[in-house]
Amino acid sequence: MSLEVDTVLVPVDGTEASVTAVEYAVAIAERYGADVHALYVLGETVTRSIDAGNVAEDEVVDDTNTFLAEIEALAPEGVSVDSSIAYGFSTxxxxxxxxxxxxxxxxxxxxxxxxxxxxxxxxxAGDVLEKAAEYVLLYASQPVLSV
Incomplete structure (x- = not known):
């Protein structure tokens, strides 16, 4: 039984740990001829600040897009990286x-x-992706590499 991989999902949050995860995701994608999708997960503090009007959503989008562009540059030729942004929490x-x-x-x-x-x-507060990793490892139907 061989593993077929077309898309590798890597959640990121702008930290060095998420850059490391992208490096692994890109290596996996390169090995299997797959694409990478980077999901920028906004934490609770940012989400609440946007909802309260203390932070402009456009500024957050600009910052996350800058980070996402930097990680897209990590991919070698032949590995396509696309991305999206999501609120990790909701009020x-x-x-x-x-x-x-x-x-x-x-x-x-x-x-x-x-x-x-x-x-x-x-x-x-709460080490968002650490807790998310535990949840994903428990409930994902796909193979998961936690780095």
Whole structure:
């Protein structure tokens, strides 16, 4: 039984740990002739700040797009990297959390493999991606590499 991989999903948050996860995702994609989808997961503090009007959503989008452009540059020729941004938390949806957002995105992009960082947002409350990694490892139907 061989593993077929067309799309590798890698959740990121702007940290060095997420850059490391992208490096692994790109290596996996290169090995299997796959594409990479980077999902930038916004943490609770940023989400609440946007909802409260303390931070302009356009500024957050610009910052995340800058980071996403930097990680796209990590991919060698032949590995396509696309991206999206998602709120990891919601002030109106009780069941929205980073793990569920990642798994929903995996379904949306038809990911065959996930590479997820174990470390969270820059000291943000709750280590978002660390907790998401635990959730994803428990509930993903795809193979998962936690780095």
């Amino acid at each position: 109106s949806r009780k069941l929205q959390h980073p793990g569920s957002v990642i798994l929903d995105c995996a379904d949306d992009v038809d990911a065959d493999f996930l590479a997820i960082p174990r470390e969270g947002l820059r000291g943000d």
